[in-house]
Amino acid sequence: MSFGGPQWPQEPQQQGQQGYGQQPGHGQQPGYGPQQPYGGPQGFGQPTDPQGFGQPTGQPNPFPGAPDPFPGAQGGGQTPDWGALAAASASRSRRKRWLLIGGGALATLAVGAIVATAVVTTNRNNDTAKNGGGDPTGAVSPTGTPTPEPTFSSVAPPPPPNPMDYISDPKKDKAPLTAEGLFPGKQMSMNKRSYKKGATSATTNCASVTQGGLGTVLKQNGCQRVLRATYVKDGVAITVGVAVFPSEAAAQKAKGQATGGIAPLVGAGVRDFCHATVCLRRANSIGRYAYFTQAGFADGKKVTKADKPVFQASDDLGTFAFNQIYARGRSQASAAAGAPGE
Known part of the structure; x- marks a missing residue:
């Protein structure tokens, strides 16, 4: 040894x-x-x-x-200096340890730099999200938690109110009803054809504003009110009357049984017409309203099938009455849709 x-x-x-x-x-x-x-x-x-x-x-x-x-x-040669060799070995060991320590310190600094960079980057992204410039898909919220995906109720929303429901049911049809409200302005225009408005009227005695057997039909079906207005254009005069009933069924029945016609409304520059002559009479209904028109020449001339202006005027006033009644239902439905609890 x-x-x-x-x-x-x-x-x-x-x-x-x-x-x-x-x-x-x-x-x-x-x-x-x-x-x-x-x-x-x-x-x-x-x-x-x-x-x-x-x-x-x-x-x-x-x-x-x-x-x-x-x-x-x-x-x-000379005998090796074992003490010098041992000292050199110890020096190498110390140098190796310093290298390991130095390498570990550098690795620690590198990891710290990476972490610091990640923190700075995260803070910058959060600031952007807080200012409203983040990912619009909502991948990460400003608080760092995932933004929840939008949820939708499985219950379908109720359909919007139907205007017909309001002009068919007197319990819902509560809006004010006047002749001037139903026939507003001083004239009426339909498809670029203008009609000047004459007199208007409203009464609860439905039979008093009719001709022939129409009064009896209205009374039997529970007529509550009749609103009238007269329009004139190019020598043709037309009176439109809107009768109000307690139900849609009553209005339809009155339309089907209609005979005679609505009495012409004179005044406001319109003289008597459709007396002791031939005029064009029509009847229709929408909801709990039945509407009737009587059109003829203002000078008393008889109406024939060839008199297209009279037929055109009757069509225009009938369409106008229909639109006004439906607009009444649409207005009440819109108000109900925007009201709380509806």
Whole structure:
């Protein structure tokens, strides 16, 4: 064994050479490796024999003529300075430790820089989201939590109110009803054809404003009120009368049973017409309202099938009455749709 410091390197014995400690003449068996020389560690690091035998200067070879028990250890030069070698090894170990410590510190700084960058980036993204410039898809909210996707109720919203419901049911048809409200303005225009408005009237005595058997029909079906207005255009006069009933069924029945006609309304520049002559009478209904028209020449001339202006005037006033009644229902439906609790 060695006495302090690293062990000397061992080399195998060469063939034909007796190993140290073997009996001569026992063949060429390999030696048992180098043995510690007598004298112990004395002379380590001392100047070597100038002859190169590897023995310390001033120390005789204890076995003259025997093979060198430490082949290769001396190398023909000075004995290695084992203390210097040990110091160099320790220096390398310290340098390696400093390199590891320095590398760890650099890695820590690099990780810190990455984390700081991530924090700065996150804060910048959050500021953008708070200012309304974030992702419009709502991927991340300003608080950093996922923005919930929009939800929709599985219950279908109720349909908007139907105007017909309001002009068919007296419990819903509560809007004020006047002749001037139903026939507003000083004239009426239909498809660029203008009609000047004459007199208007309203009464609860439905039969008093009719001709022939229409009064009886209105009374039998529960007529509550009749509103009239007269319009004139190019010598043709037309009176339209709107009768109000308690139900849609009553209005339809009155229309089907209609006979005679609505009495012409004179005044406001319109003289008597459709007396003792032939005029055009029509009847129709919408909701709980039935409307009737009587059209003829203002000078009393009889109306024939060839008198297209009279038929056109009757159509225009009938369409106007229909539109006005339906507009009444639409207005009440719109008001109900915007009212709370409806």
